[in-house]
Amino acid sequence: MIGLIVTLILFPLVGWSIGRRSLGEAFLFGAGLTGTLLFLAGLIHVPLAAALAVIVVLAIIRIATTPRASDTRHPTPGTRLATAMMCLPLIALIFITAITPLSDFDGRAFWVLKAKGIAHERAIDGPFFHGATLDPRNRYPILIPLDGAAIFGIAHDLDDRQIRWFYLALLIALALMVRERICRLVTPAAGAWCAAILVWLPQFAVEIEGGALSGYSDIAIAAFAAGAFFELVDGVSQSRGLAVSQDFDASHPRDRATARPRDLQFAVWLVFLVLTKSEGLPFALVFLIIGAFVFRKRIAIPAIATTIAAIALFVWRARIPAGDEEDILRMLPTVFGKLHHLADALAAFPRHMLLLQRWGIFWIAVVIAAVLTLRVDKRIATIAISVIAAMLTVYASVYVATDWVVSDLIAVTADRLLMHVVAPALTLIALAGYRTKSM
């Protein structure tokens, strides 16, 4: 119960302390910011408990001293069915989370174990990370384990029941952010239905390995990637009138009140990506390249922030011994000797996109939507398609270069990697729906 309370209060509190934002976005922003600040504090050996206390106190002061903008938006009756559809699986997942113990592989083998280690030692480079105990993926980034450690620490309990809620909350927060951002971008109904689709996706909702009931970090990275993606899209809509949202009140007082420098927000999401999973760094680089076309010179801030986060990550990694994780950077030059993996790598994502038990016809819909969306808003469609295509290309390259048995690696990772690009995919579906309606 303490874990639930901490999850519900700590992360939105931290998220709201850096500007007003929706609940979902505040949660994700808070989770990312808490993990990042604790990581940086740990890197310079500031006691994590003290750092967490400072973060919480500053967040409270900041919220207490910031004038509240009143929310004058009216409820949108047209979204009631979609909202109900979104709530249905979430209620079931809340019930399951409250009762069922953690049972996935990576959560117990790597991620939650790290959270326990950090919470127990109150350090990110203590004996746990120096071989005192078994930590098979010692150098995996630890933003999410740091959030977990914060919950464990406040609860004074290393039992994983304390952080079960956090992983479900990540999915709920992602759904709420998708709902709100697509609502602003396209229509409220599109936002509501996209959020509903998200929480009904089997890979997110019920898949034991990687879904909301697991302790993986893939929903977190999907959420941070969604944050970065929507900042890019907002960057486009700020630079010119957005084609699709002309009939939606984008100049609403609350939206004006929450207007924030997009490049800075974008930078923060990229930092979260880098510190969450190994895939986060190439993901951030892809976003930087695409972002350069949107933010132009203002891409410097995200680039600098990403560089700092990457350096911090490498400094931390240099201080601790490697586990049995693959060193992607060292592997990449060997890619030309492993071109026999190419066919498997190229077929990996199309094959998994068609796995109905994991995705239904979601990816078929996304492909059709991508074609249709290019006619509605070419720029946003291009961004979304570029993000999806670039990331899947990066992941396919890793499949080619891997030293693991490539078919085994694809079997256990491809669906989780597809999760990472769910926000651009949902945006394409939303835009395509708008296009079809407005023809």
Added chain:
Amino acid sequence: MNGRSLIPRVAGALLFLSLAATTLPRLVALVNNARILLPLRYDARREKQMGPWYASVQALRRALPANEPVALVTTPRDVDAAVFANYYLYPIRSRLFRGRNDYRNSANDPALPKTIVAVSADRVARTTYDDLRDRDLRAGHRVVTTPQLSEPSMSFILPIAASLDGPAPETFVIEATIVNPNPAAAEVRATFWPKGLVKTVTIAPGATAVYYDFVHQLFEVTDRGWMRIESSQPLRAAFYFANRGHGDATLLPKVTGAATDIAAAPVYRDTKLFVLNPNDTLVTAMVSGNPVPLAPHAFVSWPVTNVPTVSGNVYAYVATRQLNGRTDFLWPR
């Protein structure tokens, strides 16, 4: 509602149906599972999910000291179980060893955990190195499948009796086959010297007793020495000094008295002279002209570079290792 506005609705409904068709049954199954678990305590829910394996982890966690690291020794097939044991045992620190050889190869590591936990997919249990070794040996195959049985005898000495490990994979054992061809049961008394450990076993009429690790199975020790065998009935038997790691074995002679005349022969590496005193009294042996006093039932060895001359009321022999790792014995005439 015109036809065009219907298209996204139908497409959306189809998409939703495809998702619900997969998610809903699994969601219902998960909810039903949660309802079953609901009345149970949280640990009992885990036990329900993971079976007796989790109960064994919990029991072990209560029994282990919190600040003492443990060695999780498992088979390559059960590494996942060890990874999860590590998770549930934390903050008890643990190190993973893929097999007993992995553990014994770390013998010189000062941080090697002394507490050993055997992990399988079925259970997790505190154990000792000797137990792990015995389990491995029991599960494996004896080196000698068709032993050469001796003529019947009632009393004899085995000049070497050992249950020891060298560097992995070398594992030295005595493989024994004892046949009682008599119409009466045989009481067999084995005395392991120089420790003086005694064990008596009964072999039924016409029965055959087979041992894969005679010393450890009888005395539950890993050690080396010599052994006196005395039986109430004449027995046919074969005792082999076997190296399970290399798959080689040497038939041991059944010694009945002192002997020291070892024929000259080439020696290789790790060559040692072994001398045992089968008497109940102190004796003095002469080794290369030097007097060596030997306590009653003593068993001593020295490294040598060639076959030395030995005399006295003792039994002496030389053991040498060939380059392929096989142990050769040079027995006295």
